[in-house]
Amino acid sequence: MIELRQDNFDPWHELNRYQQNLAPGKYGACCNFVGSMRDFNEGDVVAKMTLEHYPGMTEQFLQKICDEASEKWPLLDCLIIHRVGDIQPNDSIVLTAAWSAHRDASFAACRYLIEELKHRAPFWKKENTSTGDRWVSENTPPGS
Amino acid sequence: MIELRQDNFDPWHELNRYQQNLAPGKYGACCNFVGSMRDFNEGDVVAKMTLEHYPGMTEQFLQKICDEASEKWPLLDCLIIHRVGDIQPNDSIVLTAAWSAHRDASFAACRYLIEELKHRAPFWKKENTSTGDRWVSENTPPGS
Amino acid sequence: MKINVKFFASLREQIGQSDLSISCDNAPTALQVWQQASSQPSMPANILCAINMEYVEPNTLVNDGDEVAFFPPVTGGQQ
Protein backbone atom coordinates (compact mmCIF):
# COMPACT_ATOMS: atom_id res chain seq x y z
CA MET A 1 0.00 0.00 0.00
CA ILE A 2 1.13 3.55 -0.59
CA GLU A 3 -0.06 6.71 1.14
CA LEU A 4 0.75 10.41 1.04
CA ARG A 5 0.19 12.37 4.24
CA GLN A 6 -0.32 16.07 4.86
CA ASP A 7 0.29 15.68 8.60
CA ASN A 8 3.06 14.20 10.70
CA PHE A 9 2.76 10.44 11.22
CA ASP A 10 4.16 7.99 13.76
CA PRO A 11 5.91 5.27 11.73
CA TRP A 12 5.74 2.74 14.57
CA HIS A 13 2.02 3.24 14.97
CA GLU A 14 1.57 2.85 11.21
CA LEU A 15 3.64 -0.35 11.12
CA ASN A 16 1.73 -1.81 14.03
CA ARG A 17 -1.60 -0.97 12.44
CA TYR A 18 -0.64 -2.19 8.98
CA GLN A 19 0.92 -5.41 10.17
CA GLN A 20 -2.31 -6.42 11.89
CA ASN A 21 -3.81 -6.97 8.44
CA LEU A 22 -1.12 -9.45 7.43
CA ALA A 23 -1.66 -13.19 7.90
CA PRO A 24 -0.14 -14.08 11.29
CA GLY A 25 2.63 -16.69 11.27
CA LYS A 26 3.34 -16.33 7.53
CA TYR A 27 5.96 -13.58 7.54
CA GLY A 28 9.23 -14.11 9.39
CA ALA A 29 10.96 -10.90 8.37
CA CYS A 30 10.13 -7.21 8.23
CA CYS A 31 12.75 -4.68 7.22
CA ASN A 32 11.74 -1.06 7.28
CA PHE A 33 13.33 2.34 6.91
CA VAL A 34 12.20 5.64 8.39
CA GLY A 35 13.57 8.92 7.11
CA SER A 36 12.96 11.89 9.36
CA MET A 37 13.75 15.57 9.22
CA ARG A 38 17.01 16.71 10.71
CA ASP A 39 17.39 20.23 12.05
CA PHE A 40 20.66 20.67 10.15
CA ASN A 41 21.74 20.16 6.53
CA GLU A 42 24.98 21.06 4.79
CA GLY A 43 26.13 22.99 7.83
CA ASP A 44 23.00 25.10 8.28
CA VAL A 45 20.25 25.01 10.84
CA VAL A 46 17.00 24.15 9.07
CA ALA A 47 13.89 25.49 10.77
CA LYS A 48 11.27 24.13 8.41
CA MET A 49 10.94 22.42 5.07
CA THR A 50 8.25 22.30 2.40
CA LEU A 51 7.89 19.18 0.31
CA GLU A 52 6.34 19.83 -3.09
CA HIS A 53 5.25 16.89 -5.23
CA TYR A 54 3.44 16.08 -8.46
CA PRO A 55 -0.03 14.94 -7.38
CA GLY A 56 -1.08 11.88 -9.33
CA MET A 57 2.34 11.02 -10.69
CA THR A 58 3.74 10.59 -7.18
CA GLU A 59 1.13 8.01 -6.18
CA GLN A 60 1.47 6.23 -9.52
CA PHE A 61 5.25 6.11 -9.20
CA LEU A 62 5.20 4.80 -5.61
CA GLN A 63 2.70 2.11 -6.56
CA LYS A 64 4.90 1.13 -9.50
CA ILE A 65 7.98 0.59 -7.31
CA CYS A 66 5.93 -1.49 -4.84
CA ASP A 67 4.77 -3.63 -7.77
CA GLU A 68 8.34 -3.93 -9.07
CA ALA A 69 9.64 -4.96 -5.64
CA SER A 70 6.93 -7.62 -5.39
CA GLU A 71 8.00 -9.01 -8.76
CA LYS A 72 11.69 -9.04 -7.89
CA TRP A 73 11.43 -10.66 -4.43
CA PRO A 74 9.02 -13.07 -2.71
CA LEU A 75 7.22 -10.50 -0.54
CA LEU A 76 4.08 -10.88 1.49
CA ASP A 77 3.45 -7.15 1.43
CA CYS A 78 5.06 -3.75 1.24
CA LEU A 79 4.17 -0.29 2.49
CA ILE A 80 5.25 3.25 1.64
CA ILE A 81 4.06 6.34 3.52
CA HIS A 82 5.40 9.75 2.51
CA ARG A 83 4.82 13.25 3.83
CA VAL A 84 4.07 16.24 1.64
CA GLY A 85 3.60 19.91 2.56
CA ASP A 86 5.16 21.73 5.51
CA ILE A 87 7.47 19.62 7.64
CA GLN A 88 9.07 20.41 11.01
CA PRO A 89 12.37 19.06 12.35
CA ASN A 90 11.99 15.56 13.81
CA ASP A 91 8.85 14.85 11.74
CA SER A 92 8.81 11.58 9.83
CA ILE A 93 9.21 12.14 6.10
CA VAL A 94 9.13 8.63 4.68
CA LEU A 95 8.52 5.04 5.72
CA THR A 96 9.28 2.06 3.48
CA ALA A 97 8.66 -1.48 4.71
CA ALA A 98 8.72 -4.99 3.23
CA TRP A 99 7.50 -8.28 4.74
CA SER A 100 8.72 -11.69 3.60
CA ALA A 101 9.34 -15.21 4.90
CA HIS A 102 13.13 -14.74 5.14
CA ARG A 103 15.31 -11.73 5.75
CA ASP A 104 17.19 -11.37 2.47
CA ALA A 105 14.07 -10.47 0.52
CA SER A 106 12.84 -7.97 3.11
CA PHE A 107 16.19 -6.14 3.26
CA ALA A 108 16.63 -6.05 -0.50
CA ALA A 109 13.08 -4.89 -1.14
CA CYS A 110 13.11 -2.22 1.57
CA ARG A 111 16.36 -0.84 0.16
CA TYR A 112 15.01 -0.95 -3.38
CA LEU A 113 11.90 1.00 -2.38
CA ILE A 114 13.79 3.79 -0.66
CA GLU A 115 16.46 4.09 -3.39
CA GLU A 116 13.95 4.17 -6.24
CA LEU A 117 11.86 6.66 -4.30
CA LYS A 118 14.82 8.92 -3.56
CA HIS A 119 16.22 8.79 -7.08
CA ARG A 120 13.05 9.05 -9.14
CA ALA A 121 9.90 9.99 -7.20
CA PRO A 122 8.72 13.53 -8.01
CA PHE A 123 9.36 15.26 -4.69
CA TRP A 124 11.19 18.57 -4.23
CA LYS A 125 12.41 20.00 -0.93
CA LYS A 126 12.58 23.65 -0.09
CA GLU A 127 14.42 24.37 3.13
CA ASN A 128 13.88 27.37 5.34
CA THR A 129 17.27 28.27 6.87
CA SER A 130 18.69 31.26 8.71
CA THR A 131 19.99 32.53 5.36
CA GLY A 132 16.63 32.23 3.61
CA ASP A 133 14.72 29.65 1.60
CA ARG A 134 16.54 27.31 -0.76
CA TRP A 135 15.60 24.46 -3.04
CA VAL A 136 17.65 21.41 -2.16
CA SER A 137 19.63 20.42 -5.24
CA GLU A 138 19.75 16.80 -6.09
CA ASN A 139 22.14 14.63 -4.11
CA THR A 140 21.29 11.39 -5.81
CA PRO A 141 20.59 12.13 -9.47
CA PRO A 142 18.27 9.82 -11.45
CA GLY A 143 20.07 7.10 -13.31
CA SER A 144 23.15 7.16 -11.08
CA MET B 1 21.25 -0.94 24.05
CA ILE B 2 20.68 -4.68 24.14
CA GLU B 3 17.95 -6.59 25.94
CA LEU B 4 16.84 -10.21 26.29
CA ARG B 5 13.14 -10.82 26.91
CA GLN B 6 11.29 -13.76 28.39
CA ASP B 7 7.92 -12.51 27.12
CA ASN B 8 6.60 -11.47 23.75
CA PHE B 9 7.35 -7.86 22.82
CA ASP B 10 5.83 -5.39 20.36
CA PRO B 11 8.74 -4.14 18.24
CA TRP B 12 6.89 -0.98 17.19
CA HIS B 13 6.16 -0.05 20.77
CA GLU B 14 9.81 -0.67 21.66
CA LEU B 15 11.07 1.46 18.78
CA ASN B 16 8.71 4.27 19.69
CA ARG B 17 9.76 4.13 23.34
CA TYR B 18 13.48 3.89 22.60
CA GLN B 19 13.51 6.63 19.98
CA GLN B 20 12.06 9.11 22.45
CA ASN B 21 15.42 9.05 24.24
CA LEU B 22 17.33 10.09 21.13
CA ALA B 23 18.10 13.74 20.44
CA PRO B 24 15.29 15.04 18.20
CA GLY B 25 16.32 16.44 14.83
CA LYS B 26 19.76 14.76 14.85
CA TYR B 27 18.99 11.42 13.20
CA GLY B 28 17.59 11.40 9.68
CA ALA B 29 17.55 7.64 9.17
CA CYS B 30 16.42 4.57 11.08
CA CYS B 31 16.67 1.14 9.51
CA ASN B 32 15.34 -1.75 11.55
CA PHE B 33 14.66 -5.43 11.13
CA VAL B 34 12.09 -7.56 12.95
CA GLY B 35 12.26 -11.35 12.83
CA SER B 36 9.12 -13.10 13.94
CA MET B 37 8.07 -16.72 14.33
CA ARG B 38 6.46 -18.38 11.35
CA ASP B 39 4.03 -21.25 11.83
CA PHE B 40 5.84 -23.33 9.19
CA ASN B 41 9.46 -24.32 8.59
CA GLU B 42 10.99 -26.73 6.08
CA GLY B 43 7.51 -27.93 5.11
CA ASP B 44 6.24 -28.65 8.62
CA VAL B 45 3.72 -26.87 10.79
CA VAL B 46 5.51 -25.55 13.86
CA ALA B 47 3.29 -25.18 16.91
CA LYS B 48 5.84 -23.79 19.34
CA MET B 49 9.54 -23.13 19.68
CA THR B 50 11.96 -22.93 22.58
CA LEU B 51 14.94 -20.65 22.33
CA GLU B 52 17.86 -21.73 24.50
CA HIS B 53 20.80 -19.39 24.98
CA TYR B 54 24.02 -19.01 26.96
CA PRO B 55 23.20 -16.51 29.72
CA GLY B 56 26.00 -14.00 30.10
CA MET B 57 27.74 -14.80 26.84
CA THR B 58 24.66 -13.81 24.84
CA GLU B 59 24.45 -10.35 26.36
CA GLN B 60 28.21 -9.84 26.04
CA PHE B 61 28.14 -10.91 22.39
CA LEU B 62 25.19 -8.66 21.48
CA GLN B 63 26.86 -5.69 23.18
CA LYS B 64 30.06 -6.44 21.27
CA ILE B 65 28.34 -6.34 17.86
CA CYS B 66 26.61 -3.05 18.79
CA ASP B 67 30.02 -1.63 19.70
CA GLU B 68 31.51 -2.94 16.46
CA ALA B 69 28.70 -1.42 14.38
CA SER B 70 29.21 1.94 16.10
CA GLU B 71 32.91 1.82 15.21
CA LYS B 72 32.27 0.86 11.58
CA TRP B 73 29.56 3.43 10.81
CA PRO B 74 28.62 6.92 12.09
CA LEU B 75 25.63 5.86 14.20
CA LEU B 76 23.69 7.86 16.72
CA ASP B 77 22.46 4.71 18.45
CA CYS B 78 21.59 1.08 17.98
CA LEU B 79 19.22 -1.34 19.65
CA ILE B 80 18.89 -5.12 19.82
CA ILE B 81 16.02 -6.92 21.57
CA HIS B 82 15.92 -10.72 21.49
CA ARG B 83 13.46 -13.26 22.89
CA VAL B 84 14.49 -16.35 24.83
CA GLY B 85 12.37 -19.21 26.23
CA ASP B 86 9.07 -20.47 24.85
CA ILE B 87 7.89 -18.71 21.69
CA GLN B 88 4.54 -18.94 19.89
CA PRO B 89 3.88 -18.42 16.17
CA ASN B 90 3.66 -14.73 15.25
CA ASP B 91 5.70 -13.69 18.33
CA SER B 92 8.56 -11.31 17.68
CA ILE B 93 11.93 -13.05 18.06
CA VAL B 94 14.43 -10.33 17.33
CA LEU B 95 14.63 -6.60 16.63
CA THR B 96 17.76 -4.85 15.39
CA ALA B 97 17.75 -1.11 14.73
CA ALA B 98 20.31 1.56 13.84
CA TRP B 99 19.92 5.34 13.78
CA SER B 100 22.19 7.65 11.79
CA ALA B 101 22.19 10.98 9.95
CA HIS B 102 22.00 9.37 6.49
CA ARG B 103 20.52 6.14 5.23
CA ASP B 104 23.59 4.20 4.08
CA ALA B 105 24.97 3.86 7.59
CA SER B 106 21.65 2.82 9.10
CA PHE B 107 21.05 0.12 6.47
CA ALA B 108 24.58 -1.25 6.67
CA ALA B 109 24.62 -1.30 10.47
CA CYS B 110 21.18 -2.88 10.80
CA ARG B 111 22.19 -5.62 8.37
CA TYR B 112 25.51 -6.13 10.16
CA LEU B 113 23.76 -6.52 13.52
CA ILE B 114 21.31 -9.15 12.31
CA GLU B 115 23.91 -11.12 10.32
CA GLU B 116 26.44 -11.21 13.16
CA LEU B 117 23.67 -12.14 15.57
CA LYS B 118 22.36 -14.94 13.34
CA HIS B 119 25.79 -16.37 12.54
CA ARG B 120 27.49 -16.15 15.92
CA ALA B 121 25.19 -15.34 18.86
CA PRO B 122 24.73 -18.37 21.16
CA PHE B 123 21.04 -19.13 20.55
CA TRP B 124 19.59 -22.57 19.76
CA LYS B 125 16.07 -23.26 18.52
CA LYS B 126 14.06 -26.34 19.34
CA GLU B 127 10.87 -26.64 17.30
CA ASN B 128 7.77 -28.48 18.36
CA THR B 129 6.21 -29.94 15.20
CA SER B 130 3.54 -32.53 14.48
CA THR B 131 6.32 -35.14 14.17
CA GLY B 132 7.91 -34.24 17.51
CA ASP B 133 10.58 -31.92 18.85
CA ARG B 134 13.67 -31.13 16.81
CA TRP B 135 16.72 -28.94 17.18
CA VAL B 136 17.03 -26.65 14.20
CA SER B 137 20.36 -27.35 12.55
CA GLU B 138 22.39 -24.39 11.46
CA ASN B 139 21.34 -22.67 8.24
CA THR B 140 23.99 -20.00 8.39
CA PRO B 141 27.12 -21.55 9.89
CA PRO B 142 29.61 -19.34 11.73
CA GLY B 143 32.40 -18.06 9.52
CA SER B 144 30.43 -18.39 6.30
CA MET C 1 -4.46 19.96 -30.68
CA LYS C 2 -4.41 21.06 -27.06
CA ILE C 3 -1.72 20.13 -24.55
CA ASN C 4 -1.65 20.71 -20.81
CA VAL C 5 1.72 21.76 -19.44
CA LYS C 6 2.97 21.75 -15.84
CA PHE C 7 6.09 23.13 -14.22
CA PHE C 8 7.21 22.19 -10.72
CA ALA C 9 9.42 23.42 -7.90
CA SER C 10 12.32 25.76 -8.82
CA LEU C 11 11.30 25.58 -12.48
CA ARG C 12 7.78 26.74 -11.62
CA GLU C 13 9.31 29.71 -9.80
CA GLN C 14 11.77 30.54 -12.64
CA ILE C 15 9.14 30.33 -15.36
CA GLY C 16 6.49 31.91 -13.22
CA GLN C 17 3.78 29.44 -14.21
CA SER C 18 2.59 26.16 -12.80
CA ASP C 19 -0.17 25.09 -15.20
CA LEU C 20 -0.89 26.23 -18.70
CA SER C 21 -2.49 25.02 -21.88
CA ILE C 22 -0.93 25.35 -25.33
CA SER C 23 -2.23 24.71 -28.84
CA CYS C 24 -0.25 23.06 -31.64
CA ASP C 25 -1.03 22.11 -35.20
CA ASN C 26 1.02 18.93 -35.45
CA ALA C 27 2.02 16.45 -32.75
CA PRO C 28 5.08 18.05 -31.13
CA THR C 29 7.88 16.42 -29.16
CA ALA C 30 8.16 17.10 -25.44
CA LEU C 31 11.10 19.39 -26.27
CA GLN C 32 8.92 21.43 -28.67
CA VAL C 33 6.29 21.70 -25.95
CA TRP C 34 9.02 22.97 -23.62
CA GLN C 35 10.12 25.59 -26.16
CA GLN C 36 6.60 26.85 -26.74
CA ALA C 37 5.50 26.81 -23.11
CA SER C 38 8.66 28.16 -21.48
CA SER C 39 9.72 30.53 -24.29
CA GLN C 40 13.22 29.11 -23.83
CA PRO C 41 14.84 27.60 -26.95
CA SER C 42 16.91 24.98 -25.15
CA MET C 43 16.04 22.73 -22.25
CA PRO C 44 18.74 22.37 -19.54
CA ALA C 45 20.15 18.82 -19.51
CA ASN C 46 19.06 18.11 -15.96
CA ILE C 47 15.37 18.90 -16.55
CA LEU C 48 13.07 15.87 -16.37
CA CYS C 49 10.00 15.38 -18.58
CA ALA C 50 6.90 13.29 -18.03
CA ILE C 51 3.97 12.69 -20.37
CA ASN C 52 0.79 11.65 -18.59
CA MET C 53 2.82 11.09 -15.42
CA GLU C 54 5.39 8.72 -16.96
CA TYR C 55 9.02 9.71 -17.44
CA VAL C 56 9.93 10.22 -21.11
CA GLU C 57 12.87 11.46 -23.17
CA PRO C 58 12.56 14.97 -24.67
CA ASN C 59 12.19 13.59 -28.20
CA THR C 60 9.00 11.65 -27.34
CA LEU C 61 5.91 12.68 -29.32
CA VAL C 62 3.00 14.24 -27.48
CA ASN C 63 -0.66 13.54 -28.34
CA ASP C 64 -3.75 15.69 -28.19
CA GLY C 65 -4.95 16.14 -24.60
CA ASP C 66 -1.72 14.88 -23.04
CA GLU C 67 -0.36 16.32 -19.82
CA VAL C 68 3.31 17.22 -20.20
CA ALA C 69 5.28 18.06 -17.06
CA PHE C 70 8.75 19.53 -16.65
CA PHE C 71 10.68 19.52 -13.41
CA PRO C 72 14.10 19.85 -11.86
CA PRO C 73 15.99 16.85 -10.50
CA VAL C 74 14.15 15.28 -7.58
CA THR C 75 15.66 15.81 -4.14
CA GLY C 76 16.52 12.42 -2.87
CA GLY C 77 18.68 13.37 0.02
CA GLN C 78 22.12 12.07 0.78
CA GLN C 79 22.64 8.36 1.02
Place this chain on the structure above:
Amino acid sequence: MKINVKFFASLREQIGQSDLSISCDNAPTALQVWQQASSQPSMPANILCAINMEYVEPNTLVNDGDEVAFFPPVTGGQQ
Protein backbone atom coordinates in the same frame (compact mmCIF):
# COMPACT_ATOMS: atom_id res chain seq x y z
CA MET D 1 43.17 -26.49 39.12
CA LYS D 2 39.41 -26.41 38.82
CA ILE D 3 37.51 -25.74 35.60
CA ASN D 4 33.79 -25.14 35.11
CA VAL D 5 32.32 -26.81 32.04
CA LYS D 6 29.01 -26.14 30.29
CA PHE D 7 27.18 -27.93 27.50
CA PHE D 8 24.27 -26.40 25.62
CA ALA D 9 21.32 -27.41 23.46
CA SER D 10 21.55 -30.75 21.59
CA LEU D 11 25.00 -31.33 23.07
CA ARG D 12 23.62 -30.93 26.58
CA GLU D 13 21.00 -33.57 25.75
CA GLN D 14 23.50 -35.98 24.16
CA ILE D 15 26.00 -35.75 26.99
CA GLY D 16 23.30 -35.62 29.63
CA GLN D 17 24.92 -32.80 31.58
CA SER D 18 24.65 -29.03 31.48
CA ASP D 19 27.12 -27.85 34.15
CA LEU D 20 30.00 -29.70 35.72
CA SER D 21 33.32 -29.02 37.37
CA ILE D 22 36.52 -30.88 36.55
CA SER D 23 39.96 -30.93 38.15
CA CYS D 24 43.26 -30.97 36.23
CA ASP D 25 46.90 -30.95 37.30
CA ASN D 26 48.29 -28.86 34.45
CA ALA D 27 46.65 -26.17 32.31
CA PRO D 28 44.74 -28.13 29.66
CA THR D 29 43.59 -27.03 26.22
CA ALA D 30 39.88 -26.61 25.56
CA LEU D 31 40.04 -29.89 23.63
CA GLN D 32 41.48 -31.70 26.66
CA VAL D 33 38.70 -30.22 28.79
CA TRP D 34 36.22 -31.59 26.24
CA GLN D 35 37.80 -35.06 26.39
CA GLN D 36 37.73 -35.19 30.16
CA ALA D 37 34.27 -33.68 30.60
CA SER D 38 32.45 -35.45 27.77
CA SER D 39 34.34 -38.77 27.94
CA GLN D 40 34.57 -38.55 24.14
CA PRO D 41 38.08 -38.67 22.67
CA SER D 42 37.41 -36.50 19.65
CA MET D 43 35.38 -33.33 19.32
CA PRO D 44 33.10 -33.10 16.25
CA ALA D 45 34.33 -30.40 13.86
CA ASN D 46 31.18 -28.32 14.10
CA ILE D 47 31.28 -27.98 17.90
CA LEU D 48 32.02 -24.44 19.11
CA CYS D 49 34.10 -23.65 22.22
CA ALA D 50 34.12 -20.56 24.41
CA ILE D 51 36.37 -19.74 27.36
CA ASN D 52 34.89 -17.20 29.74
CA MET D 53 32.20 -16.44 27.15
CA GLU D 54 34.58 -15.64 24.29
CA TYR D 55 34.87 -17.90 21.25
CA VAL D 56 38.22 -19.78 21.13
CA GLU D 57 39.89 -22.49 19.06
CA PRO D 58 40.09 -25.96 20.66
CA ASN D 59 43.86 -25.68 21.16
CA THR D 60 43.53 -22.62 23.43
CA LEU D 61 44.89 -23.08 26.97
CA VAL D 62 42.49 -22.95 29.88
CA ASN D 63 43.34 -21.36 33.24
CA ASP D 64 42.32 -22.19 36.76
CA GLY D 65 38.75 -21.09 37.46
CA ASP D 66 37.85 -20.59 33.78
CA GLU D 67 34.40 -21.38 32.42
CA VAL D 68 34.65 -23.53 29.30
CA ALA D 69 31.52 -23.97 27.20
CA PHE D 70 30.82 -26.34 24.32
CA PHE D 71 27.88 -26.01 21.99
CA PRO D 72 26.49 -26.99 18.63
CA PRO D 73 26.31 -24.51 15.72
CA VAL D 74 24.00 -21.64 16.51
CA THR D 75 20.66 -21.58 14.72
CA GLY D 76 20.64 -18.45 12.69
CA GLY D 77 17.69 -19.14 10.46
CA GLN D 78 17.60 -18.92 6.69
CA GLN D 79 18.67 -15.72 5.09
